[in-house]
Amino acid sequence: MRAMQQSETQGAAPAPLLDVRDLRVTFDTPHGLVRAVGGVSWTLSPGETLGIIGESGSGKSVGLEAIMGLIKTPPGHVSGQVMFDRRDVLTMPERDRRQLRGEKIAMIFQDAMSALNPSLTVGTQIAEVYRLRRKCSHADAERKAIELMDRVKIPSAKTRIGNYPHEFSGGMCQRVMIATALALNPQILIADEPTTALDVTVQRQIMTLLAELQREDGMALVLITHDLGLVAETVDRAMVMYAGRLVESAPVSALFEVPSHPYTRGLIRSMPRIDGASGKLHAIGGTPPAAGRMPKGCAFHPRCEMRVERCGIERPNLRPVGKNRAAACHLAEEIPHV
Amino acid sequence: MPYLLRRFIQSFILLFFLISFVFVVGRIIGDPALIMLGTSASETALDQLRENLGLNQPIWQQYLVFLSDLTQGDFGVSFRYGFSMMPSDALRSEGTPVLPIVLSRLPATFMLAGTSLVFAFSLAVVLGCLAAMHPRSWIDNLVNVISLASVSLVQFWLGLILIIIFSVHMGILPTGGFGTWQHLILPALTLAARPLGRISQVVRSAMLDELSKPYISAARAKGVPEWRVVFVHALKNASIPIVTITGDELSQLLTGAMLVETVFAWPGVGLLLIDSLGRRDLPMVQAGICVVAALVIFVNLAVDFAYTVLNPRIQMDNRGGRA
Ligand SMILES: Nc1ncnc2c1ncn2[C@@H]1O[C@H](COP(=O)(O)OP(=O)(O)OP(=O)(O)O)[C@@H](O)[C@H]1O
Ligand code: SF4
Ligand SMILES: [Mg+2]
Numbered sequence: 001m002r003a004m005q006q007s008e009t010q011g012a013a014p015a016p017l018l019d020v021r022d023l024r025v026t027f028d029t030p031h032g033l034v035r036a037v038g039g040v041s042w043t044l045s046p047g048e049t050l051g052i053i054g055e056s057g058s059g060k061s062v063g064l065e066a067i068m069g070l071i072k073t074p075p076g077h078v079s080g081q082v083m084f085d086r087r088d089v090l091t092m093p094e095r096d097r098r099q100l101r102g103e104k105i106a107m108i109f110q111d112a113m114s115a116l117n118p119s120l121t122v123g124t125q126i127a128e129v130y131r132l133r134r135k136c137s138h139a140d141a142e143r144k145a146i147e148l149m150d151r152v153k154i155p156s157a158k159t160r161i162g163n164y165p166h167e168f169s170g171g172m173c174q175r176v177m178i179a180t181a182l183a184l185n186p187q188i189l190i191a192d193e194p195t196t197a198l199d200v201t202v203q204r205q206i207m208t209l210l211a212e213l214q215r216e217d218g219m220a221l222v223l224i225t226h227d228l229g230l231v232a233e234t235v236d237r238a239m240v241m242y243a244g245r246l247v248e249s250a251p252v253s254a255l256f257e258v259p260s261h262p263y264t265r266g267l268i269r270s271m272p273r274i275d276g277a278s279g280k281l282h283a284i285g286g287t288p289p290a291a292g293r294m295p296k297g298c299a300f301h302p303r304c305e306m307r308v309e310r311c312g313i314e315r316p317n318l319r320p321v322g323k324n325r326a327a328a329c330h331l332a333e334e335i336p337h338v
Numbered sequence: 339m340p341y342l343l344r345r346f347i348q349s350f351i352l353l354f355f356l357i358s359f360v361f362v363v364g365r366i367i368g369d370p371a372l373i374m375l376g377t378s379a380s381e382t383a384l385d386q387l388r389e390n391l392g393l394n395q396p397i398w399q400q401y402l403v404f405l406s407d408l409t410q411g412d413f414g415v416s417f418r419y420g421f422s423m424m425p426s427d428a429l430r431s432e433g434t435p436v437l438p439i440v441l442s443r444l445p446a447t448f449m450l451a452g453t454s455l456v457f458a459f460s461l462a463v464v465l466g467c468l469a470a471m472h473p474r475s476w477i478d479n480l481v482n483v484i485s486l487a488s489v490s491l492v493q494f495w496l497g498l499i500l501i502i503i504f505s506v507h508m509g510i511l512p513t514g515g516f517g518t519w520q521h522l523i524l525p526a527l528t529l530a531a532r533p534l535g536r537i538s539q540v541v542r543s544a545m546l547d548e549l550s551k552p553y554i555s556a557a558r559a560k561g562v563p564e565w566r567v568v569f570v571h572a573l574k575n576a577s578i579p580i581v582t583i584t585g586d587e588l589s590q591l592l593t594g595a596m597l598v599e600t601v602f603a604w605p606g607v608g609l610l611l612i613d614s615l616g617r618r619d620l621p622m623v624q625a626g627i628c629v630v631a632a633l634v635i636f637v638n639l640a641v642d643f644a645y646t647v648l649n650p651r652i653q654m655d656n657r658g659g660r661a
Contacts, residue, residue: 007628068558068559069558070558071557098561098564100561101560102557102559102561106559107560109552109556114551114552114553115552117553118555119575120574128560128562129560132562132563132566177556183560184561
């Protein structure tokens, strides 16, 4: 009976690779407790590409850094559950967790140049964990580094392996970062605004590369970005964060067609269109609340065009609003098209 | 002009001025012949010595002779060192050359300074790193206290306190002297205190700086073990300020050794200098000061050299700016 149930649920959707439940992150600061992430839950399926969008300070990076175990505690405090391979990542011993990093989950960062150690050669950095974990010789590690540099299409890998990060362009640094992340064949790659610091053509090359690597390895990708165009093009499912909470989660096509949250609608309407069809940009008025001072009720209500009286009193929970999607808005079903 | 060549010439000029200063002081404090032979010497002996030393010639000529003697390693002879009695009436035709005596004392000074440096440096790096890894923890506070105390403590007092504790009360270490490793411990500890405090403070702040940089998070994210994150990734980038302060402390260490040697009767150049001062042994004092000064200047030069190797940008800046 139980087995049947399980196979049934598995038939409906593949078992999630990563299951994040009620993740909360707070920081103790001299100005009081800052709630950076206030209870988010989401899942990631094998091979899926998940996009996370939201304004600056909405808790996108902190949430994923918490999953990676990169939040310094104290002053930070992380609670909730992050299930990977039937184990809670947050409570496992530091040793196991470090084993997970790089091996199962890897992360790349916005500014690749400063995310690379300036005084180690790129070859050393790319093969560093490979050499440590696989206990291989320097020669093997070097071969691995060259292979990885070839994979991320860094030209003349053999000669550039001994170069330092400052001898590479920003785009090439990001390729080095990606090679570093791929060294142990992780199942999940978290990319925190991997292209924000790059110019447009290089952005495109990096995204093409990531998509290609994903196809080859069947790796799941979590992509944090401000670039809604990028989300529309590359992502399967998108999550929208506002003030440390998830406000909407939906398949990307559905999200852009009919958003279920006024904030998502505002984001999409403020997107510059390449075809120039809309003519006018609709920036969302006001600013997000400071992490220390959350408004009562819906956190978005001071800026919301659709707010009703209830919004200032009662906080909307994230609830299902149609197939595979959820939104946290009292009026989710009534949001007009963009 | 290349940076190092410029520094070399500067050092040379500095040394030249120091030597000249030593000469001038030697002539100002009184009649060198009288100082060297003592008040009991007869007038004939004094005249004889003045003749030998060329003290009857004009001062600028004496100065030139002094310099040319130095270039041949001739710092003069001592009539005090190794003589149990003052050479009174009959002038001894041959004194003891001072330079070999000064040089023979160098190994003891080097042993003391070297031990202190190695001890202070390695402990400071470990303590500074630990403090930076756990800011505001007990270990951080401890490192802070150690560095504050060791920088403000007067070496002389620290030496005496250590003697009282370990030699007088506990009786486990000798109060002074030379010979076994036990003799080395207290003077080395006394001398190490200051560099330990200074270096650990610099290690701490440089490491705090590095550990907050993005490449550290990235290294952790890819699964690098924490010891490697700290002692390979961060420490490598923090090495320039650490080497700089260590170099600064090295010349302090050499001069500090002079004092510590007298506290512990450690037979190095410092003790020789103090003894020679007491004996009014002018040539020995002159030679001692010149050798120590040359050493300090040489050490500074060596540190500069190490610094340019570690930080290739210095060389390039100067090449670009002054070529
Ligand atoms: N160490 C910290 N101490 C205190 N507050 C912090 C700390 N780190 C992050 N925060 C706060 O957590 C909140 C979320 O930050 P986060 O970096 O996740 O935003 P983000 O969504 O990634 O923004 P961006 O798009 O600019 O990268 C911010 O309000 C930030 O001020
Ligand atoms: S709950 Fe109310 S205030 Fe919040 S987004 Fe929906 S309509 Fe706007
Ligand atoms: Mg961010």
